[in-house]
Amino acid sequence: MQQTMTHKEKIIQLLHIFLPxxxxxxxxxAMNFADVTMSGHASSSDLAGVAIGSSLWVPIFTGMSGILLALTPIVAQHFGAKRYEQIPHVVIQTMYLAIVISLAIIAGGAAALNPILNHMNLEAEVQQVAYDYLIALSFGIIPLFLYYVLRCFIDALGQTKxxxxxxLTALPINILFNYLLIYGKFGFPKLGGVGSGYATTITYWYSFFIAVIIVRRFQRFDRFNLFERFYRISFATWKKLLKIGLPIGFAIFFETSIFAAVTLLMSEFHTTTIAAHQSAMNFASFLYMIPLSISTALTIAVGFEVGANRYQDAKQYSFIGIGMAVSTAIVTSLLLYFFRGDIAKIYTNEQDVLFLTEQFLLYAIFFQFSDAVAAPIQGALRGYKDVNATFWAAFVSYWCIGLPFGYTLANFTSFGAFGYWIGLIAGLASGAIFLFFRLLYVQRRYKHVHHNENG
Incomplete structure (x- = not known):
């Protein structure tokens, strides 16, 4: 990261952060896709077991790792303010916190996993695969969360490449060990879908060790001297991290869990409808990676400028990011509209499912624009360390507006299953509107502070 003077320089720098x-x-x-598809080639029970295990793990990981995202704006602001000496302390404290979170997840899983799986009334073979898959995954939880901390640190410095x-180097390792352990090749045990759990654990350990080597050996990290001295646990620092991280984690959990809740509520409809919903939602989730990545880039850029007290630059980055997201939303919406039939064919060849998937993809167009506004603003607000508004926006817009409205339309009107999507769209749109005005308020507040400091 470096100071930029013009709009063009800001766009170029934001793109350099965003693309990696x-x-x-x-x-x-692609890793998750490889786990599911390669397990599916072992057997349908392996596919179902891995899918169930993954659906239980992903909301927990995204929610709990969201707490650690507090590190990104903190480091970005220290970096912008040239407070380099404070960065290693907060990184190490976040790693301590990551270990505690990991151990809590492992302990919670040990106590709750069997009761949860028993409650789901799965076939015995599917339940066993799901259980063994999650046990295999548990051996990689600690390195995964430690790597996530180092990733936040590296990204906060703008080193997203x-x-x-x-x-990109972990992906082929994951696929290789999937191949060896799922199918039992070259003398390795044939573990079926459970093998993908161990392959993922190996990938987590690889990512962590490579990240440690990079921050210790690469010259661009020399000034931070990470791991060169021992820091005692600082509960005061943990409190600061949790004050920012808990609202982020809960906001992400509310966002991911609402889609899981809708999927569960959709179970009352025909299998064809459920399959079409899942297919369209999967592709919409893939497209969401664009505004989500812009959001991460904005947290880094805005945090850097706020740390340097360049509030006008932070404001410019915010609106450049929103503009980038809206521009891409126009492109992806046109893609969905004109190629929805081809997109549906990626997932199925059944005519009934194809037709319904195409209909759901039309509704997904409206997701694009709400996400294009809401996600970048969330990232910008995190750069300002303003996270409570995002938490309340996620809770109210999804659970108080989107889900009740969608349930009403789905069960008491002719919209049927599409009603849930209309509810989600309404929730997303209301959240985006609220967050937009919140961003304007925060920017005015910082402008006022800057005016007083220089007045």
Whole structure:
């Protein structure tokens, strides 16, 4: 990261941060895709077990890792203010916190996993695969969360190409060990879908070790002297991290869990409708990686400028990011409209499912514009360390507006299953509007502070 003077320089710098983040997101998506599809070639029970295990793990990981995202704006602001000596302390404290979170997840899983799976009334073979898959995954939870901390640190400095490199080198390792352990090749045990859990754990350990080597050996990290001295646990620092991180984590959890809730509520409809919903939602989630990556880039850029007390620059980055997201939303919406039939064919060849998937994809167009406004604003607000508004926006817009409205339309009107999508669209739109005015308020507040400081 460096200071920029013109709009053109800001656009170029934001793109330099955004593109590696986006490629990293796609790489992580590809890992999950490889786990599910390669398990499916072992057997349908392996596919179902891995899918169930993954659906239980992902909301927990995204929510709990969201707490650690507090590190990104903190480091970005220290970096912008040239407070380099404060960065290693907060990074190490976040790593301590990550270990505690990991151990809490492992302990919670040990106590709750069997009761949860028993409650789901799964076939015995599917339940066993899901259980063994999650047990295999648990051996990688600690390195995963430690890596996530180092990724936040690296990204906050604007070095997003490094995390892109780690992800792109981890992907073939994940696929290789999937191949060896799922199918039992070259003398390795044939573990079926459970093998993808161990392959993922190996990938987590690889990512963590590579990240440690990079921050210790690369010259661009020399000034931070990470891991060169021992820091005692600082509960005061943990409190600051949790004050920012908990609202972020809960906001992400509310966002991811609402889609899981809708999927569960959709179970009352025909299998064809559920399959079409899942297919369209999967592709919409893939497109969401674009505004999500812009959001991450804005947290870094805005945090850097706020730390340097360049509030006008932070404001310019915010609106450049929103403009980039809206521009891409126009393109993806046209893609969805004109090629929805071809997109549907990626997922199915059944005519009934194809037709319904195309209809759901039309509704997904409206997701594009709400996400294009809401996600970048969330990232910008995190750069300002303003996170409570995002938390309340996620809770109210999804759970108090979107879900009740969608349930009403789905069950008491002719919209049927499409009603849930209309509810989600209404929730997303209301959240985006609220966050937009919140951003304007925060920017005016910082402008006022800057005026008083220089007045």
């Amino acid at each position: 983040v986006f490629i990293t997101q796609v790489g992580q998506y 490094i995390t892109m490199f780690i992800t």
